[in-house]
Amino acid sequence: MSRPAEAPDHGTAADRRRSRFGDWSATATHHTPAEDAQAILTGVLLAALGLSILAHLKFLTGGVAGLALIVSYVFGINVGLAFFLINIPFYALAAGRMGRAFTLKTFVAIALLSLVSWWLPLVFKVAYIDPLAGAVIGGLLIGFALLALFRHRASLGGAGILAIYLQDRFGFRAGLVQLAFDLTILVIALFVVEFQAVIFSLVGALVLNGFLAVNHRTDRYIAT
Template identity: 85%
Template structure:
């Protein structure tokens, strides 16, 4: 009986080594789970950015920079987002590992495509500015939470936020907030003061949500 159990264990281990470990545990996500989280996160982020762009609001990090570039130069926000993120891949490769970098690269590429695709299938007729700031912030917050928990990000400040949280224990949400405040300061020279105030509300909602819900001591899966 003992031999039979050992044989089955050896067979299972052989299959895992040959095809990869597709089992989900408390500290491991399967590729299918990662794919679902990345797709969901990208769609939520795309919707949140669509709401903010419709209202001419901003958000923080690279997404905020992409919106600023889009407003100033009139280029697609998805393309701007992809190009601005390129320098941050070096940090991801050097500090966060190949798997994190690949998943982040896929998420950024997909968000660029979604940002181009959404206006073709989704339009906003009217949304209250305060509601738009809160809903947009929450959607992007949910998106980042899904990606962070599957060891991915949307690049830029997200990469640095995860690195600093892993390395020094800083809350990812608070790191994101500091970057967001810097971006919103730049925004004062691009959009009107009222838009900056609503953008700040959205950034506080987004990063407050992350600071409360993304804690390494509560979630260990990779």
């Protein structure tokens, strides 16, 4: 007699979240605290360099970083400080959805980015850079920064955390939420910077996200 087919086991809600996003709340990795610190410092410096180039050209990028650039252009405040303040509401979401270790490392990364963004103009100034080259280089630098942070269970906060929360809470697709956020940033940018700058900003955002799409894959890099 044949056995009845068993119902598929879809696992718990936490298992389903891990399958979609990776286990961001995991703390048991092969990385030592010193290695995490090195990755966070490197990622923050690369991100600050990328944002410095974009800010020099009056360009933008996606996510909260783009919103921070808009705030810095409109109100004349340091982009790092704007980035830190805008991210404050996302810390609670990160703590609830990503775990304590992820939230702590993300908070440290964002705080360091604020400090480095204040310090960098004192030791590094951009005299001239071609707009297209600046968009590509800026996008790549921020992409490298995010990759370093992601591989050590950290981030620069922002819309990605909100996207994951909305998907888990209401079923909205995280990718579509992120896309909607980025498109909103570009629409706001039309009222803040020149149209040509928006086009170059879009190029930089495509470079950044294309770099992450190719290199940030859990089947190629597993730190557990």
